[in-house]
Each structure stands twice: as structure tokens, then as C-alpha cells.
Amino acid sequence: MIFLRNRQNQINLHNLINYPMKYFHFVIPLFIFAFASCSSVKIVQKPITINEERKQLSLEYLETRYGLVQDEPTIDPKMIVVHWTVIPTLEKSFEAFNPAKLPNWRPEIANASALNVAAQFLVDQDGTVYSLLPETYMARHVIGLNHCAIGIENVGGTGDKKLTKAQLKSNIKLIHYLKKKYPEIEYVIGHLEYTNFERHELWLEKDAGYRTEKTDPGVDFIKTIRKKTAKYKWKPVPKKENQV
Numbered sequence: 001m002i003f004l005r006n007r008q009n010q011i012n013l014h015n016l017i018n019y020p021m022k023y024f025h026f027v028i029p030l031f032i033f034a035f036a037s038c039s040s041v042k043i044v045q046k047p048i049t050i051n052e053e054r055k056q057l058s059l060e061y062l063e064t065r066y067g068l069v070q071d072e073p074t075i076d077p078k079m080i081v082v083h084w085t086v087i088p089t090l091e092k093s094f095e096a097f098n099p100a101k102l103p104n105w106r107p108e109i110a111n112a113s114a115l116n117v118a119a120q121f122l123v124d125q126d127g128t129v130y131s132l133l134p135e136t137y138m139a140r141h142v143i144g145l146n147h148c149a150i151g152i153e154n155v156g157g158t159g160d161k162k163l164t165k166a167q168l169k170s171n172i173k174l175i176h177y178l179k180k181k182y183p184e185i186e187y188v189i190g191h192l193e194y195t196n197f198e199r200h201e202l203w204l205e206k207d208a209g210y211r212t213e214k215t216d217p218g219v220d221f222i223k224t225i226r227k228k229t230a231k232y233k234w235k236p237v238p239k240k241e242n243q244v
């Protein structure tokens, strides 16, 4: 009798615990979904050409520019670099990044490597985020730092195609997403700030003469991004030698 009662008690207790658990298993994901859908970024897959040529050119780039010998052209994300394309449309921007090999229209950087320029993400003027390359596949977008930098390109940037509020919002959402996925990301910088890292331990470019002048994505754009994501306590961009 005692045994049976105990058994009954166990069953009752079991039901008592399990009923709400079943309920919560159903409800909690609903809450998470509702929360995530209003704060997360929607990423549209629009891959550029990833073939053996890209792989070999990327591996060659890592070795010749940085002295990194790897089996796969993967990166270890430590920073996010924000850009503008200047090119006024999504499709023309995509076409510029699509080939693995650098077209002849940028001969000033052709000597450093034949790998075409690209970025992992491209954000259209309406704020749509496109994934061009896997997040940890190396893209050539910032001298000295490609081995550790995820690039976000924004369509336009100059003339009558200034960067938009929708792009700003999407960049911020994308950065939230990336920081959560790669907590080791410590810096968010604009391309115009890249030479500040010349004496930083992350800087690996071997050729002191290989530099290009950059103004993208504009001082205000990158400052606003850092301000709106300040909760991550980004490391400050290093000062240049001549800066106080």
C-alpha cells in the first residue's frame, strides 16, 4: 500500500513537472522567435564566385602579403571594416566583386596580388544585406588586416548616392549579429582608419610602400555605428604616430 501510494505520488509529481515543461517548450521558442525577428538582421545569400582560382589566389595572398601559410583561406575575425563601394548600384557593385581575379581596371594594386577585391557583406541603399562570401572566408578589402577583418561594403557613398539611414541601421544590426557570433571581434573601424593599425600587432602587410588613400565610409557613418554599438566596448582605434 505504501509502495503504491509512493508510486502514485511519483507519477503525480512527474505530471506536475512535465505539464508546464511541455507548455514552456512550446511557448519559449515562440517568444525567442518573436524577439529575434524584430532585432535580428535578415541576410540574403548572393554569393560571388568561389572556385579553385579564388582559393589559390587567396592562399597566395595570405602567404605573400602576410607570411601566413594555410590549407584553407579562412580568417580569424578580430575586427569589422566598413566601406562604401562608390559604385551606385547593387548589381554593378556585385559585378565588380564577383570575379576571383582582379580585372585590369585597378592596375595600381594589381602588382600586390591578382586576387580581386571583395567583402563578406554588401549592403544595398535600401538596407538589404547580402552575403557574398562565407563570414570566415578571406576577402581582399583592407591592406594589412584581411587575415582578421570581416568587410561590410555599402552600395554608393558619394555624389547623389550618399549612404542612407537604412544602410546605417542594417550595418548596426549586422554588427550586433557578428559580435554575438564572434565575441573575439574587438574593433569596428572605417576603411579610412586602416593605416592607424600600421604599428599594431594585427598588421601583417610586409610592403611598407603598399598603401592606398581611403575616405570610406565617411567619418560620421563609422562614428555613429560605434556609438550605437558602444555596449560592446570596442577597443579604440590606435592613434597614428603624429597624432596626440
Ligand SMILES: [Zn+2]
Pocket: 082, 083, 084, 141, 191, 214, 216
Ligand atoms: Zn573601402
